[in-house]
Amino acid sequence: MVTAVAQRLAAQRREINDTLARLSLSSENLQQVKDKMRVELERGLRKDSHSTASVKMLPSFVYRTPNGTERGKYLALDLGGTNFRVLVVKIRSGIRKSVRMYNKIYAIPLEIMQGTGEELFDHIVQCISDFLDYMGMKNTRLPLGFTFSFPCRQTGIDKGSLVSWTKGFKATDCEGNDVVEMLREAIKRRNEFDLDIVAVVNDTVGTMMTCAYEDPKCEIGLIAGTGSNVCYMEEMRNIEMVEGDEGQMCVNTEWGGFGENDCIEDIRTRFDREVDEGSLNNGKQRFEKMTSGMYLGEIVRQILIDLTRRGLLFRGHITEPLKTRGIFETKFLSQIERYRVVRAILQQLGLDSTCDDSIIVKEVCGTVSRRAAQLCGAGMAAIVDKIRENRGRNQMNITVGVDGTLYKLHPHFSRILKDTVKALAPQCDVEFVLSEDGSGKGAALITAVAQKQVTLRTLMDIMKRFRRELGNGLCSDTNPTATVKMLPTFVRSIPDGSEKGDFIALDLGGSAFRILRVKVSHEKKQTVQMESQIYDTPEDIIHGSGTRLFDHVAECLGDFMEKQNIKDKKLSVGFTFSFPCAQTKLNESYLLTWTKRFKASGVEGMDIVTLLNKAIKKRGDYDADIMAVVNDTVGTMMTCGFDDQRCEVGIIIGTGTNACYMEELRHIDLVEGDEGRMCINTEWGAFGDDGMLEDIRTEFDREIDRGSLNPGKQLFEKMVSGMYIGELVRLILVKMAKEGFLFEGRITPELLTKGKFETKHVSSIEKSKEGLTKAKDILGRLGMEPSADDCIAVQHICTIVSHRSANLIAATLGGILSRLKDNKGNPRLRTTVGIDGSLYKMHPQYARRLHKTVRRLVPESDVRFLLSESGSSKGAAMVTAVAYRLADHGKRRTVEMHNKIYAIPMEVMQGTGEEVSTFGSFL
Ligand code: G6P
Ligand code: G6P
Ligand code: BGC
Ligand code: BGC
Numbered sequence: 001m002v003t004a005v006a007q008r009l010a011a012q013r014r015e016i017n018d019t020l021a022r023l024s025l026s027s028e029n030l031q032q033v034k035d036k037m038r039v040e041l042e043r044g045l046r047k048d049s050h051s052t053a054s055v056k057m058l059p060s061f062v063y064r065t066p067n068g069t070e071r072g073k074y075l076a077l078d079l080g081g082t083n084f085r086v087l088v089v090k091i092r093s094g095i096r097k098s099v100r101m102y103n104k105i106y107a108i109p110l111e112i113m114q115g116t117g118e119e120l121f122d123h124i125v126q127c128i129s130d131f132l133d134y135m136g137m138k139n140t141r142l143p144l145g146f147t148f149s150f151p152c153r154q155t156g157i158d159k160g161s162l163v164s165w166t167k168g169f170k171a172t173d174c175e176g177n178d179v180v181e182m183l184r185e186a187i188k189r190r191n192e193f194d195l196d197i198v199a200v201v202n203d204t205v206g207t208m209m210t211c212a213y214e215d216p217k218c219e220i221g222l223i224a225g226t227g228s229n230v231c232y233m234e235e236m237r238n239i240e241m242v243e244g245d246e247g248q249m250c251v252n253t254e255w256g257g258f259g260e261n262d263c264i265e266d267i268r269t270r271f272d273r274e275v276d277e278g279s280l281n282n283g284k285q286r287f288e289k290m291t292s293g294m295y296l297g298e299i300v301r302q303i304l305i306d307l308t309r310r311g312l313l314f315r316g317h318i319t320e321p322l323k324t325r326g327i328f329e330t331k332f333l334s335q336i337e338r339y340r341v342v343r344a345i346l347q348q349l350g351l352d353s354t355c356d357d358s359i360i361v362k363e364v365c366g367t368v369s370r371r372a373a374q375l376c377g378a379g380m381a382a383i384v385d386k387i388r389e390n391r392g393r394n395q396m397n398i399t400v401g402v403d404g405t406l407y408k409l410h411p412h413f414s415r416i417l418k419d420t421v422k423a424l425a426p427q428c429d430v431e432f433v434l435s436e437d438g439s440g441k442g443a444a445l446i447t448a449v450a451q452k453q454v455t456l457r458t459l460m461d462i463m464k465r466f467r468r469e470l471g472n473g474l475c476s477d478t479n480p481t482a483t484v485k486m487l488p489t490f491v492r493s494i495p496d497g498s499e500k501g502d503f504i505a506l507d508l509g510g511s512a513f514r515i516l517r518v519k520v521s522h523e524k525k526q527t528v529q530m531e532s533q534i535y536d537t538p539e540d541i542i543h544g545s546g547t548r549l550f551d552h553v554a555e556c557l558g559d560f561m562e563k564q565n566i567k568d569k570k571l572s573v574g575f576t577f578s579f580p581c582a583q584t585k586l587n588e589s590y591l592l593t594w595t596k597r598f599k600a601s602g603v604e605g606m607d608i609v610t611l612l613n614k615a616i617k618k619r620g621d622y623d624a625d626i627m628a629v630v631n632d633t634v635g636t637m638m639t640c641g642f643d644d645q646r647c648e649v650g651i652i653i654g655t656g657t658n659a660c661y662m663e664e665l666r667h668i669d670l671v672e673g674d675e676g677r678m679c680i681n682t683e684w685g686a687f688g689d690d691g692m693l694e695d696i697r698t699e700f701d702r703e704i705d706r707g708s709l710n711p712g713k714q715l716f717e718k719m720v721s722g723m724y725i726g727e728l729v730r731l732i733l734v735k736m737a738k739e740g741f742l743f744e745g746r747i748t749p750e751l752l753t754k755g756k757f758e759t760k761h762v763s764s765i766e767k768s769k770e771g772l773t774k775a776k777d778i779l780g781r782l783g784m785e786p787s788a789d790d791c792i793a794v795q796h797i798c799t800i801v802s803h804r805s806a807n808l809i810a811a812t813l814g815g816i817l818s819r820l821k822d823n824k825g826n827p828r829l830r831t832t833v834g835i836d837g838s839l840y841k842m843h844p845q846y847a848r849r850l851h852k853t854v855r856r857l858v859p860e861s862d863v864r865f866l867l868s869e870s871g872s873s874k875g876a877a878m879v880t881a882v883a884y885r886l887a888d889h890g891k892r893r894t895v896e897m898h899n900k901i902y903a904i905p906m907e908v909m910q911g912t913g914e915e916v917s918t919f920g921s922f923l
Contacts, residue, residue, distance in 0.1 A: 034381045035382070045240060046240050057254070072090075104134065170281075204221040214433075239251060293404070331409060378420060399431045474663070503571060595717065648662040
């Protein structure tokens with residue numbers, strides 16, 4: 001009798017062992033899983049096999065992990081795990097680098113998870129609305145990062161169409177649609193608040209980013225929770241589904257789909273098949289169904305039913321609870337394995353068990369979860385080895401950021417996972433770091449990173465707009481309405497080394513009015529000698545009558561000639577006049593409109609050569625021959641062209657801003673002739689005067705414009721140039737102080753005074769070492785008593801304003817460079833840009849930022865930036881030398897002969913400035 005019982009028990013034991021043995025994986029099994037996973041990873045990455053690969057390897061458009069420079073306040077949504085959460089995340093950079101968040105969990109009822117797409121998204125938006133109310137943030141339009149933990153085919157960081165629902169979701173009309181669009185539409189339907197949805201992010205990617213924020217070695221994200229998935233940083237060259245070979249991109253593997261092509265049927269059991277058949281997505285996510293929290297309990301239940309049916313458990317009674325799908329939650333698995341509470345839990349589930357039963361149930365749980373951990377380990381081994389091989393390394397250290405209830409709550413899962421990775425990928429030293437804050441923080445970090453990408457995209461867009469304006473300005477049909485006037489300069493080449501002579505240069509329009517003597521001699525080689533003097537231009541003169549202004553210029557010139565002892569000579573004069581002028585020849589130049597600080601009456605529409613000649617004649621104490629008028633950009637290009645023959649662009653980033661470049665004559669409708677090139681003064685400062693930049697202009701830009709001498713004009717200039725940068729910062733400081741974000745809300749009359757915060761202060765405050773001390777000094781001089789926090793904030797504001805300026809200039813310069821490149825028809829552009837101007841020269845970061853952004857915007861170029869060491873006057877002298885030579889040989893007229901002369905009606909020349917600028921298209 002006893003032996004019979006013992007035999008029966010032994011037989012039962014064997015049966016149980018046999019059953020569980022099918023779920024136990026040998027090292028060979030695991031090695032094979034690793035190898036097959038590797039094959040599928042590769043197939044997913046390749047174009048030819050992508051469509052049939054079971055591991056989809058979806059590009060995430062996240063190009064890098066955080067580097068600590070991210071900052072800002074973001075909203076994040078986190079949908080697809082156990083909880084749906086709405087969060088607000090505040091990221092600080094620099095020494096006080098930190099991430100703070102606040103979140104609220106919302107329920108998503110089953111009928112909504114499996115209802116219509118519209119209901120689901122309306123529900124999400126309703127939760128956001130509640131959250132915004134709760135936080136009192138309804139009116140702040142924050143950027144939003146959307147953690148959406150389902151497979152999405154992304155075409156950009158903010159575009160992702162749902163491939164298929166997984167886990168417990170099955171809302172209709174969503175698959176194949178863009179989830180960002182669906183969210184936007186739901187926000188529109190509610191019509192209560194607005195948000196900028198900047199990024200859509202898989203939870204694996206969010207988790208990787210969260211962990212990478214602390215540990216730069218983190219380049220993999222793993223979720224072992226309700227679902228199962230991994231992402232990692234892959235080399236762009238291997239991601240055939242995305243163009244480009246440089247750098248890396250994070251790939252969302254969607255390894256949960258592994259096996260959908262039957263490649264792991266050998267290890268799937270009938271329990272797995274039962275679970276699959278009972279799921280919302282039969283046949284799909286086969287690997288996920290063997291490894292993740294949503295299904296492990298179900299596998300256990302299927303095994304228990306089988307064992308019971310065979311009389312090996314629960315005395316052979318299949319009770320109602322046992323028949324109930326989903327009753328065996330994964331958290332029970334964790335509890336059963338963690339504590340000696342099997343019977344209590346079974347009882348709680350309504351399963352009446354014996355002592356033996358509970359031992360068996362515990363074994364079943366152990367087997368199922370062990371297999372899950374091992375399978376994840378095998379998959380992970382494939383990933384880390386792939387990364388190691390990508391980098392051609394024998395050995396590699398790497399960190400995996402992990403999240404998910406299974407990983408966090410199960411007592412053995414993480415250990416078994418790690419052991420498996422160690423055994424199967426011995427050349428990798430893999431550290432697993434638990435994400436403490438979920439992927440919401442990562443989504444916010446991605447949003448911060450993505451905003452930088454948005455900046456680049458915006459700049460690309462502005463570059464395109466500017467290029468269009470360049471074309472419009474050149475074409476006679478569109479020139480009348482073009483803002484960028486593209487003024488011909490009659491300068492046809494940069495210095496060729498043959499120029500010589502003794503010249504006077506006048507330089508009016510920058511921060512200083514200078515007169516120079518420039519001697520170009522040709523003993524062994526060409527040398528230039530210069531002597532200069534700065535003269536005052538008091539405000540009452542530059543805002544007075546034109547006659548007075550030119551009398552002043554003539555007086556200063558007389559003084560200079562006297563000091564130089566050349567009053568009896570009739571020297572040739574080159575006049576750098578840094579304002580938009582319509583030229584008909586080198587020495588006939590009609591001022592279209594004053595800009596910057598100048599506003600002398602009766603000059604707009606007039607030829608400034610005539611005005612100056614008149615003033616000189618009136619004096620009668622010396623004589624001068626004004627040979628050429630050049631814009632400062634042209635002078636700068638020529639100055640730099642003297643040292644570098646490749647120079648074909650001149651830009652000024654000083655009090656004002658502008659650029660000139662060498663354009664093909666055949667493209668310049670406004671000048672006759674098709675051969676060769678001519679320098680065009682773009683007058684890009686007026687870009688945006690037709691409303692083209694309204695989307696990026698801020699309230700501060702508008703305020704600056706309103707308070708300026710030329711409202712509605714030079715709108716681009718007012719966003720970027722030295723005359724306005726300090727004032728922009730001041731206006732922001734005032735607003736922030738008024739709102740209580742700065743200086744404890746205190747504002748002194750000095751800070752309220754226009755012009756008190758100068759652009760040179762911005763340059764000082766942005767110095768890396770002493771910047772904060774400078775901020776304290778400068779604010780102190782304005783009567784403020786800034787705290788350390790205030791100083792940091794002020795420095796930050798300066799950076800934002802100056803960085804924006806450098807970026808915008810990069811966009812317009814990029815437009816010119818890309819045009820030059822197309823003109824030349826070469827795949828790569830090699831060129832030199834001559835630069836001058838106080839902002840560019842004095843600001844500690846400006847040049848570096850500008851160069852960097854230009855390179856990113858026009859990648860197929862090698863651009864040398866050459867600072868003009870001697871202002872634009874040397875260049876003006878060069879132009880004068882050419883004019884002189886031509887005149888000298890009686891050929892001066894040829895300069896004119898090549899040009900088409902247009903009549904300027906008298907009433908326009910002497911009318912208001914406005915008429916002239918409308919007519920400015922006459923050239
Ligand atoms: C993180 C994320 C969730 C994610 C979850 C997975 O915390 O924030 O979006 O889906 O981990 O875990 P669970 O176990 O909840 O599915
Ligand atoms: C050069 C020129 C000036 C020009 C200036 C711009 O040095 O010689 O004519 O206007 O740069 O710089 P600023 O910062 O003085 O406006
Ligand atoms: C989804 C993945 C997600 C994972 C973990 C899976 O069902 O397909 O996109 O990362 O669950 O939440
Ligand atoms: C003027 C340009 C000049 C630029 C830089 C602008 O305000 O319109 O002609 O080149 O300032 O000085």
